[in-house]
Amino acid sequence: MEKGVFVKDIVPNAEAAGIFAVADAALAQSRNGPYWRLVLADASGSVEAKIWSPLSGDFSEIAPGTLAWVEGRASLFRSALQLAVEKFRPLDAAEAASLDQTAFLPSSPYPIDGMDEELRELCLREFTHKPWRRLVFAVLDDEELGPRFRIAPAAKNVHHAYAGGLLEHTLGVFRLCRRMAAQYAELDRQTLLAGALFHDFGKIREFSGGLNNDYTGEGRLLGHLLLGVEMLGPFLVRSRLESGLQEHLKHLILSHHGELEFGAVRQPHTPEALALHCADNLDAKLAQCRGLFTGLEGDGPAWTPWQPTLGRPMYRPPRTPGGREGAPTERKTAKREECLSLLKA
CATH class of the missing domain: 2.40.50.140 (Nucleic acid-binding proteins)
Incomplete structure (x- = not known):
């Protein structure tokens, strides 16, 4: 038809x-x-x-x-x-x-294949510790979880609430955590990035996705933090990752909401957990603003209606004439870094 x-x-x-x-x-x-x-x-x-x-x-x-x-x-x-x-x-x-079915589902404005390819390339580059790499690609290549991760929404209606939204949000948080790790050398880079990759993985089971996306029964009862730790359990066993690193990864997932009142099982108790919480919060809130501003008429300054999830209306200010729009993509950044290294050689 x-x-x-x-x-x-x-x-x-x-x-x-x-x-x-x-x-x-x-x-x-x-x-x-x-x-x-x-x-x-x-x-x-x-x-x-x-x-x-x-x-x-x-x-x-x-x-x-x-x-x-x-x-x-x-x-x-x-x-x-x-x-x-x-x-x-x-x-x-x-x-x-x-x-x-994609004709009836709101979806990410970015190509899913392109985001998936970029995330995998970054994982190949970043996870040099063999147990981390074994864990990461065992999950991403899983016949059931891999395809669901690509198309799952990241929420019911607040941010990234569309097909491919979870992949888009995960990639955004992963990029931010790479920059944090480059700025703050005391951070355990690979553990932080593993937390970025898996922090919302439980949303695969928390939301039904599809035409009538809603919370599942186990999503309502357990939430994606606990579901994510449960889903990773068998993969962690097979990865032979050190027990201390396994424990830290679980803490990153369980604490990334920051405060108990916002759904965290524990408050962040490590520098990496604090960094992940900040990256997750920033990516989610700016995505929400992006969606709010897209719904405003015209291109000039304007106020949104009151937003309960943000506790305020948001203002779209005038833009600097000729100002650079957004940040370079990871691919452009990597190319620039490669050029700079050649110049220094």
Whole structure:
């Protein structure tokens, strides 16, 4: 089947037809009878939709995560785009299985293959102690965990909450920890980087991922810190990593939230644990800001609404004219370091 129109291409006062995932569904009541209030989504965004009576009576249940062929007319309601549904047909299992699921999942703005390749290259470069290297690549090459790590989200809705988000966040924290280790020679570089690589690994089991990403049962009961330590257990045994280093890695994972009130099992008690907490916190908060600012209209200064997770609204300030946007990629940095070493030789 063809996907049809994407959310981003729906415009007011025009017909729209395509396949969408039902992100949310609720049955409500109006003066004219019951109606369904839906949020329809695909990889390009989401749009509110209404199934009015009498068509609404054809559906006793609409489950979130359902894929459906939808036809309707778009309009503006209180300055927001809304779709009045004229046809709604849930797809059967065979039709849903034939579709490219990535068309319906919000995903990382960066190519997953490129991020995975960069992270693996960095691991090859950094983990020179054989037990560390044995552990790292046994996990990354695991037939079950490796593919799930590539596409898992890093959250339900706060930061990196999309396919590939966990890989993107892990790579960001790994890069930051490399810079910290270069700045502060007292840090155990390989232990810190192992903590960066595995600090959120338990999110593979904490979140369901997919079209209706949510917390799993064990995710709610145990959380990704404990799940991550549990998942690494068999790999640690086979790695023959020294017991002291195993203990330190577990501490990094269990303490990276920083404070007990924010979900840490223990507060950070080593310099490496403090460094990892700072790197994780910075990458998560700046990713959240990036998402907030992307949703603001225009390119000039603007305030976001109040953000409960940050405890404040955020301001997008004016930019320095001609200022450099962002930091160089790891590949460019590595190339620059190579050139500098040649000049010094």
